[in-house]
Amino acid sequence: MADEVKKTQVEDIDRSFYDFRYEVNASFQTDAGLTPEIVKQISEEKNDPEWMREFRLKSLEIYNRTPLPNWGPALDGLNMDGIVTYVRPNTEMQAKWADVPDDIKNTFERLGIPEAERASLAGVGAQYDSEVVYHNVKKEVLEQGVVYTDLESALKSDHAERIKEHFMHLVPPTDHKFAALHGAVWSGGSYVYVPAGVSVEIPLQSYFRLNAPGAGQFEHTLIIVEEGAYLHFIEGCSAPKYNVANLHAGCVEIFVGKNARVRYSTIENWSKNMYNLNTKRAVCEAGGTIEWVSGSFGSHTSCLYPMSVLKGEGARMEFTGITFAGNGQDLDTGAQVIHAAPNTSSHIVTKSIARDGGTSNFRSAVAVTKDAKNSKSAVSCESLMLDDRSRSDTIPVMDIACDRVDVGHEAKIGRISEEAVYYLMSRGLSEEDARALIVGGFAEPIAKELPLEYAVEMNNLIHLEMQGTIG
Amino acid sequence: MTTTEILNALPVTTWNHLRVNSAPKEAALPERPETGWGATNTAYELSEGVRCTALLPQECTGLESGLGEAADLSIHTGANFSRFFRAEGESSGITYLRERLDAEHPNAVTHTAIHAKSGSKSTFVQLIQSDAETAGISASLTRIAAEPGAEVTLVQLQLLNPNCKRYNAVSVKAARDAHVRIVRAELGGSVVVAGARALLDRTGGAFDLDAIYYGDGDSILDFNDVAVHTGRDTHSEMHHAxxxxxxxxxxxxxxxxxxxxxxxAVGHESEDVLLFSPEVRHRAAPLILCTEENVEGQHAASAGRLDENVLYYLASRGLDPQQAKRLMVDARFAPVLDKIPDEALRDRTRETLERRLEHAQILG
Structure with a gap:
């Protein structure tokens, strides 16, 4: 019977909102491809300290000898020789919005960044191609001793030593090929330092925008939150659509101090030519908490699995994620956690939706070391298939080397229940609305973790996805 | 046989450092000695409705086991004992296949095929035993093809000594409305590699796997069980403890x-494992792969020690800690032990298990 129900045709969503773009007006751009000369050039252009220049060159060596991963999504479409690693927009970093050049300003205005800043954020950083073009933090936050600036300025400030001690210590360039690439050509990104005991009540936000075609964005976000402090950091990403592959190989390192708490929210809406090979990692000291909230909607191919290292006793991680893959997209997302101390706990909840020939995979790794006595881990992932041309794989791994643990895992895959659609229709809803309501309900546990404006955006996105889908 | 083949490959690979993409090198299939595997101590006993065939039934070929094609081929070509069966009509009897490894017969490399004719009902028991010492090898390839409406139950009881190596490759194909059940107990051996792979490519085909395992000492256990659904209304149930x-x-x-x-299609999968030492290593990769919208798939896994609250409760009801522990361990294994169709064998399996648990000082 159910087979006679017509297949729903899910149209590609209207991304035109993000699809505006401007002529590339760069003051400096490296040649495509990657050579020691290019890396030296970037380093010189940025006026790197000597250790950073060496670090970049060493990373390049590692990059050259590291093979591509032999698992996960195909990366054949990515031609590294064709990717421009460094594009500097034709402007210096500004602290006043009015001073940002018009095309860049218009971009962010259209994305609603200054508006959000005025409304609900403690500070905003905006990166355009490879450089941070705007950074502003509320005075009250600065007075608490919070540092929020672009990483390159920070490297030249009195935080230089602290940065040297932390930079790519959590994600070493040897981690994988794209971490090595990042180490060699990283550019832009944010540095956040929250002193002990300080609670940043309103979120900080970074927004990344890639405008130049065939370019790579390699921003580095370094967050250090000292003992007992609290921070909510929001990251948003988008890019217009070009016909050549763009690459995003950013890196996020978060150091969560004793009894500190960090919430890191990401809404990723890159265009469909983007290879999003981002590496995110957090380490938690005793009693520290890391909370990840992650929404993946855009990009052509994503490999994104934030890792949490629960290093101190009683450290905690929570991961809440949603991935929505459509036509031509291969989104491989999930989370990793290493329980390395007693009484640590992790909780991973994800939802995947695949439609219109897209691939939405969940991949996770929960490792419990010998020392992690009395640790707890729970993983729950749910997938929703909206048609039979899409794909959704669930690939969780547990690796447990300790007997005093409690590890649970649940996975579910299914479709929209025809009975539920039928019921809602009998109560007067159109089929389209009924389906949108059900998908919205499926995503609800994730949406409620998002900052309000993002939750609204996600709901709109789901409604857009479901529009004109009945046929 | 070669030692280089990949065994128990994960159908979709993931991070290499997790070491779950295939069986570890130490678990590789041993190479066939130049002089061959030697004589075996094997026997079989047919039930009514089941007869031997001289040739490998065509229906049973072209299937792959969980261990992988290369391993299947090595066992097939290297076998020192092969038997092919055809089941017709409904039979309540049991066909037994027994093998025993001892000093004179240390290796049993067996190739078994079961072709269940349309509408037939049959039960097979593979009993794999050894003497107390011999470091033998038991490698078996069992291929099951069930025709429309056929029901086949295969019970595999492996009670080898802790020096043996065990390779258990099973391939299953279930035709329209056919139902294949595998009951698997892997309770001995220093290396145990097992993998059942079922192809459900016709409407209404069903596959059940109820498996238990026990490992102690420095043993390596490696499992790779796969249910491939391509037919409508197919059903798989795979449960491990x-x-x-x-x-x-x-x-x-x-x-x-x-x-x-x-x-x-509906597929359910679960694993429930009890850990009794801080030095065990427990890895699990429960995958659900999906390219069809109209399915229901579910997986649940849990790992840990005995629940202390439950033990405490049982103690409060008058059970001593040992009895309570025994009750909890028994409960894990009961779903499989209860499915052993022969009472004497069921008791022997239970005894073997208890002896091992006592030996490892889990029960005592």
Whole structure:
């Protein structure tokens, strides 16, 4: 019977909102491809300290000898020789919005960044191609001793030593090929330092925008939150659509101090030519908490699995994620956690939706070391298939080397229940609305973790996805 | 046989450092000695409705086991004992296949095929035993093809001594409305590699796997069970329970693969493992792969020690800690032990298990 129900045709969503773009007006751009000369050039252009220049060159060596991963999504479409690693927009970093050049300003205005800043954020950083073009933090936050600036300025400030001690210590360039690439050509990104005991009540936000075609964005976000402090950091990403592959190989390192708490929210809406090979990692000291909230909607191919290292006793991680893959997209997302101390706990909840020939995979790794006595881990992932041309794989791994643990895992895959659609229709809803309501309900546990404006955006996105889908 | 083939490959690979993509090198299939595997101590006993065939039934070929094609081929070509069966009509009897490894017969490399004719009902028991010492090898390839409406139950009881190596490759194909059940107990051996792979490519085909395992000492247990759904209304149930002690290293891969066309398919998978030593290594990779919208797939896994609250409760009801522990361990294994159709064998399996648990000082 159910087979006679017509297949729903899910149209590609209207991304035109993000699809505006401007002529590339760069003051400096490296040649495509990657050579020691290019890396030296970037380093010189940025006026790197000597250790950073060496670090970049060493990373390049590692990059050259590291093979591509032999698992996960195909990366054949990515031609590294064709990717421009460094594009500097034709402007210096500004602290006043009015001073940002018009095309860049218009971009962010259209994305609603200054508006959000005025409304609900403690500070905003905006990166355009490879450089941070705007950074502003509320005075009250600065007075608490919070540092929020672009990483390159920070490297030249009195935080230089602290940065040297932390930079790519959590994600070493040897981690994988794209971490090595990042180490060699990283550019832009944010540095956040929250002193002990300080609670940043309103979120900080970074927004990344890639405008130049065939370019790579390699921003580095370094967050250090000292003992007992609290921070909510929001990251948003988008890019217009070009016909050549763009690459995003950013890196996020978060150091969560004793009894500190960090919430890191990401809404990723890159265009469909983007290879999003981002590496995110957090380490938690005793009693520290890391909370990840992650929404993946855009990009052509994503490999994104934030890792949490629960290093101190009683450290905690929570991961809440949603991935929505459509036509031509291969989104491989999930989370990793290493329980390395007693009484640590992790909780991973994800939802995947695949439609219109897209691939939405969940991949996770929960490792419990010998020392992690009395640790707890729970993983729950749910997938929703909206048609039979899409794909959704669930690939969780547990690796447990300790007997005093409690590890649970649940996975579910299914479709929209025809009975539920039928019921809602009998109560007067159109089929389209009924389906949108059900998908919205499926995503609800994730949406409620998002900052309000993002939750609204996600709901709109789901409604857009479901529009004109009945046929 | 070669030692280089990949065994128990995970159907979709993931991070290499997790070491779940295939069985570890130490678990490789041993190479066939130049002089061959020698004589075996094997016997079989037919029930009514089951007869031997001289040739490998065509229906049973072209299938792959969980261990992989290369391993299947090595066992097939190297076998020192092969028997092919055809089941017709309904039979309540049991066909027994027994093998025993001892000093004179240390290796049994067996190739078994079961062709269940349309509408037939049959039960097979494979009993794999050894003397107390011999470091033998038991490698078996069992291929089952069930025609429309056929029901086949295969019970595999492996009670080898802790020096043996065990390779258990099973391939299953279930035709329209056919139902294949595998009951698997892997309770001995220093290396145990097992993998059942079922192809459900016709409407209404069903596959059940109820498996238990026990590992202690420095043993390596490696499992790779796969249900591939391509037919409509197909159903798979794969449930694992195990106990790990000492420095045992175990990896379980369980995959439900829903492919296009498997509308209304249902697949359930679970694992419940008890850990009895801080030095065990428990790895699990429960996969659900899906390219069909209209399916229901579910996986649940849990790992840990005995629930202390439950033990405390049982103690409060008058059970001493040992009795309470025994009750909890028994409960894990009961779903499989209860499915052993022969009472004497059921008791022997239970005794073997208890002896091992006592030996590892889990029960005592």
């Amino acid at each position: 195990g106990v790990l002690a000492d420095r045992c290293r175990k990896t379980l891969r369980g995959t439900i693969d829903f492919r296009r066309g498997a509308a209304h």
